Amino acid sequence: MSKKHFLGFTALALVMTGLLVGCQSTSSEPMKKESDENTANYESLTFDNYGRDVEITEKPQNVLTLGPNSTELFVALGLTDYVIGNSLDNHSRGPLPEYESEYKKIPELTYGSATREAVTTSGADFIYGIDWEFGGEGLDVEELESFGIKTYMNSATTLEEIYQEIYDIGKIFEIEDVATDFVTDQKSRISAVQEKVSNQEPVNVLVYDSGGDGVFTAGGTNFETLLIELAGGKNVFDDITDKQWTTVSYEEVLARQPDVIVVHDYDAPSLEQKIKDIKNDPALSQLDSVKNERFISITLESVLPGDRMAYAVETLAKGFYPGKFE
Known part of the structure; x- marks a missing residue:
């Protein structure tokens, strides 16, 4: 490379370097400013x-x-x-x-x-x-x-607690109006279901999460028990108040004669396998609810505190009182 060409190439390189540095400075400044403003304006x-x-x-x-x-x-x-x-x-x-x-x-x-x-x-x-x-x-x-x-x-174990969690998230992420509107919609939908089932005799409900040595089910303080009550049902094991989840014997289930069985649906065992296990169990197969196939399936995340309170209440109520929601 000649000296003339070398000097020309060097000058071009310096110009390009200056342009790159300038571009980097221009793009990074607003990002840093945004971050600083976020910290400065955010209320602890x-x-x-x-x-x-x-x-x-x-x-x-x-x-x-x-x-x-x-x-x-x-x-x-x-x-x-x-x-x-x-x-x-x-x-x-x-x-x-x-x-x-x-x-x-x-x-x-x-x-x-x-x-x-x-x-x-x-x-x-x-x-x-x-x-x-x-x-x-x-x-x-x-x-x-x-x-x-x-x-x-x-x-959360109550509606008030999950609503408060939602309000808190709204404050943390500065979307308080969105959080308030969401809670208002949940309350409205749940109230509409309660109005429809208010004159009905509560349905006795067994929650079946899984089997084995007994039935793994929801206790009285479980959020799902609350959702069942809002839908017009009664968890047959709501008197177990020291545990949210517990295993009960098949004999205890028989003694309480549930009208319907709510079966949790998640990856394994499959919903189909759980219902098959219930039907083939020597004790559970004696239940009228099993003989009449009074099963209500619901995904597990639907009965956990989150965004599906109204959805779960609507789903359960339709299973408890199908004639009311045709």
Whole structure:
């Protein structure tokens, strides 16, 4: 290369470098300014999350939703773009049709329960997750805090509690009007069902999650028990108040003679296999509800606190009183 050509090439390189630097400076400045403004204008919030204070000093940007009910709630509130991962799709039959396209945009962190490694290396700054995922063999909230990850636990057992969770999410993500409208719609739909079933004799309901040495079912403090009551039913094991989930003997089930059996639908065993097991069981097959095939299937995420309260009440009520909803 001649000296003349070399000098020309060097000059061109310097010009191109200057242009690149200029472009980088121009593109990065607004991003930094946006981040600074977000921190400066965001009002610090503190929430009582079932006896544990959660302080939020800036709007979360990278969220994990642990549990399909938690994930779908974020989708329903228009917060899909904040979610970088979810868990427990093994407890799901997929989102409601109206949320399917947005739900599919969310990456799967773990198919089953979230692991410590997956969470701590995810880049998350906030978690909204069902309480199953924490404590015991699950995630440690205090450790997550040390990684800079704020945790808000989904642990509602009443409508008032899940509505408060939704209001809190609205405040955290500055969508209070959206959250309020969502809760108002849920209340309206549930009230419409209650009006239709108000004069009916309550239907005695057995919740069948799974079998084995007995029936794994919902206790009296379980959120599902509340949904059953709102739909005009009565959980036959609502007197078990020390556990949300428990195993009861087949003899106990026979003694309580449920009118209908609500069967949970998730990955395994399949819904079809569960109903087959019930029909083939020497004890359960004696029930009139089994002989008459009074089964109501419902996906597990539909009876967890999240976005499907009204949907679950509507689904259950139609199964309890089909003639009222033709």
